[in-house]
Amino acid sequence: MAVNTQTWWQQGRVVETSDLAEGVRRIVLAPDRPVHAVPGTHVDLRLDLDGHSRKRSYSVVRSDDGGRRLTLGVQLAPSSRGGSRHMHGLEPGDVVEMTGPVQSFPLGVGADxxxxxxxxxxxxxxxxxxxxxxxxxxxxxxxxxxxxxxxxxxxxxxxxxxxxxxxxxxxxxxxxxxxxxxxxxxxxxxxxxxxxxxxxxxxxxxxxxxxxxxxxxxxxxxxxxETFGSSGAWAAEDFVVHLPQLGRSVHVGKDTSMLDALEDAGVEVMWDCRKGECGICQVKVLDVNGRIDHRDVFLSQQQKETYASLCLCVARAARGESGSGSADPAAVTLHLP
Amino acid sequence: MTILESPPVTAASKIFNFPRNAWYVAAWDHEVTAKQPLARTIAGRPLALWRNGDGRAVALADACWHRLAPLSKGKVLGDEIQCPYHGLRYNSAGRCTSMPAQETINPSATVPSYPVVERYRYVWVWVGDPDLADPSTVPDMHQMDSSDWAGDGETIYAPCNYQLILDNLMDLTHEEFVHSSSIGQDELSEAEFEVSHSERGVTVTRWMRDIDAPPFWLKNMRDKFPGFSGKVDRWQIIHFEAPSTICIDVGVAKAGTGAPEGDRSQGVNGYVMNTITPETARTSHYFWAFMRNYRLESQTITTQLRQGVHGVFGEDEDMLAAQQRAIDANPDHEFYSLNIDAGGMWVRRILDRMLQAEGLPSAAAAK
Incomplete structure (x- = not known):
C-alpha cells in the first residue's frame, strides 16, 4: 500500500475547470512530480489570501494517468475562510503551489x-x-x-x-x-x-x-x-480574542482562523495538524462572550461542553442564535501556554 | 506462443528489481504467533507479523503512526498490538484503537495493514496495491500440506539478490560442480533439457537415463526398495511460477521401468519446494522444503532429508553470497548467458513484464 503521510511541495498547473453542480467547481491539476493518489488522499494548496499565505486541503476526487491529472471538487462557501473563492477563480494555465498526495483517510481492507x-x-x-x-x-x-x-x-x-x-x-x-x-x-x-x-x-x-x-x-x-475543520455549528463570523497575559486583543475576520490571526498579530503559538485533530494547539478558555464553535475532533463531546479549552486552528467564537442580532462581535478570553 | 505487440527489452540486470503486486511468503505459519510479534522485511517493507484473537495472521507496517517506533517490539494484546513506546494500540486493520492522555482517537491514526493469506504452511503477504491482491494467484505449493506428501524444510537468509537464487534453481547443471558429493554427477551437464513457458510459468525438463544413482538418491531408493542396486532413470522437472516460486519434481526410478513414460512406481519421487522472498535488493528470505510421496510414516526419513538438503543448500548459500560479493566488486562487468540459462532468462522476461506493468525499472536502485 502506497502510504504517503509526508508533505512535500511542488507546482501544479490548472489544466481544466468546469462546473460540477451549483457552486461546485471541478479543477484538474497537472502536478510537476506526478504520484498516483490512492483513495482517501488529499492535497494541500498554499493560497495567497489577502496578502497572507494560507494552506487549504482538498480531497482528490480522481487520480488519472498515474497522478498526472488530479481532479478536485471545490464548493464555493459563502462563509468560507477565503480559500474556495480563490479556487473558483482559477483558470486553465494558472499555477498553484501544492503538496503531493497526502494520505490521512486510508480505506481499509478486509472489513465485511x-x-x-x-x-x-x-x-x-x-x-x-x-x-x-x-x-x-x-x-x-x-x-x-x-x-x-x-x-x-x-x-x-x-x-x-x-x-x-x-x-x-x-x-x-x-x-x-x-x-x-x-x-x-x-x-x-x-x-x-x-x-x-x-x-x-x-x-x-x-x-x-x-x-x-x-x-x-x-x-x-x-x-x-475526515474533516478539514472547515464546518461548524454556526457560519463563520468575525470575533475577538482577548489575551490578558499580553494585555492584547486580536480581531479574527470571518475568512481567517484564530490560529492564523494570532500568528499574523505576532503571537507565538504551537500547532501541528491545523485541522482540529492532534490537540497540540489546545489552549485554556478563561471566558466566553457568545458561544464556542469548537469544530475540532480532538476534544470529546463532554470536554467541549465544559468550554474549558479549545483548538486554536479550527475553533471560532459565534454569537449563537440569541445574540445574532447583536452589534457586538462574540469574544473569547484565552490563557496561552 | 505469444505474438508480441512490441519487442521485449533484454533483461539481464544484475541487481534485479522485484514486483510489489505479488504474494510473497513472509514466514512459516508457526513463526507467526499471538505471543510475540515477528519483525521481517518483505519486498522492502518492514512488517510486524502477529496473530489476533481469532488466530488470523496480521501484517502491519512496522512503524507506529505517532513517532514510528517499531510495533514488532510491542505486545500482542488479544485483537490488538500495542506500541512499545507510548502504548498506542492498533487493531488488525491497522486502525488505532487507543491513544494515551486523550479522550478521542485522532481520525488519521492508522498504520498500513497488508493483505495476508495463509496457505501451504506459509503466511503470504501482498505489499503492493491491495485492490489487486487476489488470493487465487498464490503460487501452487500444494505438496506442502497434502496428505499424499510428507516432509519439512527451513529458511535460508541469503545475502544476495533474489534473482540469483532463481537462476540457481532454474538450471541444475551446477549440481555437478557445487554438489558433487551428494546429488551431482557428470551426466547433468551432458543431458539434453527442454524449456517451455506460459504467461506466469516456466518449465525446464531434464531426463538422464540409465545412469548410476548419486549418493543422495541411492539412499532414497534404498529407503523404499531395501538393498536396491543398479542403474536408474533420473528426472528433474523445474516448475517456476511468478514471481519467485520454484517447485522441482525430482526423482529416480529403476532404469527402463517406464518412468519417462509416466510409470514412476519403481522409483522415488520428491518435490523440492522453493519460494524466495526479496527482503532488499541484495538480501533474500529463501524458504525451502523437501517433500516426498513414499514412506510417509517415517519421521526419521523426514529428518534425514531435511538435514541432507540443508547440507546441499549450504553449498549454494556460500556460492550465492560469493557471487553477490563479486557482482558488487565488479560494477562495470556485464552478465553473459550460456545455453543452460534459457529457463532463467524466461523467468527474467516474465518478471520484467510484471515490473513494467507496475511502472518499475528492471534494475533495482543502486545501493
Missing part, C-alpha cells in the same frame, strides 16, 4: 461491509473509495445526502456507477437522512462489528453519526472520518 456517508461536498473524499470498493467486489453502501440535487456534485455519475448500492437523501425533497435509522440498521446487521463506516461532511452530520455510533456501542475504531 463498508458504508460510505457523504454530506454535501464531503462526497469528494468518497468517490474514489466507492470505485475501489466496486472493483474489489466488496459489500458496500454509498449514502449521499445534500440540501438539493442542484448542489450535489457527482450525484448522477455515482448513481449510474453504483446502482442499487447508492442511497440518496435530499432535504428539499423531504427525503432526509435519518442518522438513527442508518446507524441502527448497521448495529442490527450480522456484520455489525465488522462494518466500517467512512464519512465526510458537515460537522453537525458527523457529530450526529458519532453519537449514534457510540449509543449503539459499535466499535469506535470502525468509524472513520
Amino acid at each position: 461491509r463498508y458504508v460510505l456517508v457523504a454530506g454535501g461536498i464531503g462526497v469528494t473524499a468518497l468517490v474514489a473509495m466507492a470505485d475501489a470498493l466496486r472493483r474489489r467486489g466488496a459489500d458496500y453502501t454509498l449514502v449521499l445526502a445534500g440540501r438539493s440535487r442542484r448542489v450535489m456534485a457527482y450525484l448522477d455519475e455515482l448513481v449510474e456507477a453504483h446502482g442499487d448500492r447508492v442511497r440518496v437523501f435530499v432535504d428539499d425533497e423531504d427525503v432526509r437522512l435519518d442518522v438513527g435509522e442508518l446507524v441502527g440498521e448497521i448495529a442490527g446487521s450480522p456484520a455489525a462489528a465488522r462494518t466500517e463506516m467512512y464519512m465526510c461532511g458537515p460537522i453537525r452530520l458527523m457529530d450526529a453519526i458519532r453519537r449514534a455510533w457510540a449509543a449503539h456501542e459499535l466499535p469506535e475504531p470502525n468509524l472513520r472520518f
Whole structure:
C-alpha cells in the first residue's frame, strides 16, 4: 500500500475547470512530480489570501494517468475562510503551489461491509473509495445526502456507477437522512462489528453519526472520518480574542482562523495538524462572550461542553442564535501556554 | 506462443528489481504467533507479523503512526498490538484503537495493514496495491500440506539478490560442480533439457537415463526398495511460477521401468519446494522444503532429508553470497548467458513484464 503521510511541495498547473453542480467547481491539476493518489488522499494548496499565505486541503476526487491529472471538487462557501473563492477563480494555465498526495483517510481492507456517508461536498473524499470498493467486489453502501440535487456534485455519475448500492437523501425533497435509522440498521446487521463506516461532511452530520455510533456501542475504531475543520455549528463570523497575559486583543475576520490571526498579530503559538485533530494547539478558555464553535475532533463531546479549552486552528467564537442580532462581535478570553 | 505487440527489452540486470503486486511468503505459519510479534522485511517493507484473537495472521507496517517506533517490539494484546513506546494500540486493520492522555482517537491514526493469506504452511503477504491482491494467484505449493506428501524444510537468509537464487534453481547443471558429493554427477551437464513457458510459468525438463544413482538418491531408493542396486532413470522437472516460486519434481526410478513414460512406481519421487522472498535488493528470505510421496510414516526419513538438503543448500548459500560479493566488486562487468540459462532468462522476461506493468525499472536502485 502506497502510504504517503509526508508533505512535500511542488507546482501544479490548472489544466481544466468546469462546473460540477451549483457552486461546485471541478479543477484538474497537472502536478510537476506526478504520484498516483490512492483513495482517501488529499492535497494541500498554499493560497495567497489577502496578502497572507494560507494552506487549504482538498480531497482528490480522481487520480488519472498515474497522478498526472488530479481532479478536485471545490464548493464555493459563502462563509468560507477565503480559500474556495480563490479556487473558483482559477483558470486553465494558472499555477498553484501544492503538496503531493497526502494520505490521512486510508480505506481499509478486509472489513465485511463498508458504508460510505457523504454530506454535501464531503462526497469528494468518497468517490474514489466507492470505485475501489466496486472493483474489489466488496459489500458496500454509498449514502449521499445534500440540501438539493442542484448542489450535489457527482450525484448522477455515482448513481449510474453504483446502482442499487447508492442511497440518496435530499432535504428539499423531504427525503432526509435519518442518522438513527442508518446507524441502527448497521448495529442490527450480522456484520455489525465488522462494518466500517467512512464519512465526510458537515460537522453537525458527523457529530450526529458519532453519537449514534457510540449509543449503539459499535466499535469506535470502525468509524472513520475526515474533516478539514472547515464546518461548524454556526457560519463563520468575525470575533475577538482577548489575551490578558499580553494585555492584547486580536480581531479574527470571518475568512481567517484564530490560529492564523494570532500568528499574523505576532503571537507565538504551537500547532501541528491545523485541522482540529492532534490537540497540540489546545489552549485554556478563561471566558466566553457568545458561544464556542469548537469544530475540532480532538476534544470529546463532554470536554467541549465544559468550554474549558479549545483548538486554536479550527475553533471560532459565534454569537449563537440569541445574540445574532447583536452589534457586538462574540469574544473569547484565552490563557496561552 | 505469444505474438508480441512490441519487442521485449533484454533483461539481464544484475541487481534485479522485484514486483510489489505479488504474494510473497513472509514466514512459516508457526513463526507467526499471538505471543510475540515477528519483525521481517518483505519486498522492502518492514512488517510486524502477529496473530489476533481469532488466530488470523496480521501484517502491519512496522512503524507506529505517532513517532514510528517499531510495533514488532510491542505486545500482542488479544485483537490488538500495542506500541512499545507510548502504548498506542492498533487493531488488525491497522486502525488505532487507543491513544494515551486523550479522550478521542485522532481520525488519521492508522498504520498500513497488508493483505495476508495463509496457505501451504506459509503466511503470504501482498505489499503492493491491495485492490489487486487476489488470493487465487498464490503460487501452487500444494505438496506442502497434502496428505499424499510428507516432509519439512527451513529458511535460508541469503545475502544476495533474489534473482540469483532463481537462476540457481532454474538450471541444475551446477549440481555437478557445487554438489558433487551428494546429488551431482557428470551426466547433468551432458543431458539434453527442454524449456517451455506460459504467461506466469516456466518449465525446464531434464531426463538422464540409465545412469548410476548419486549418493543422495541411492539412499532414497534404498529407503523404499531395501538393498536396491543398479542403474536408474533420473528426472528433474523445474516448475517456476511468478514471481519467485520454484517447485522441482525430482526423482529416480529403476532404469527402463517406464518412468519417462509416466510409470514412476519403481522409483522415488520428491518435490523440492522453493519460494524466495526479496527482503532488499541484495538480501533474500529463501524458504525451502523437501517433500516426498513414499514412506510417509517415517519421521526419521523426514529428518534425514531435511538435514541432507540443508547440507546441499549450504553449498549454494556460500556460492550465492560469493557471487553477490563479486557482482558488487565488479560494477562495470556485464552478465553473459550460456545455453543452460534459457529457463532463467524466461523467468527474467516474465518478471520484467510484471515490473513494467507496475511502472518499475528492471534494475533495482543502486545501493
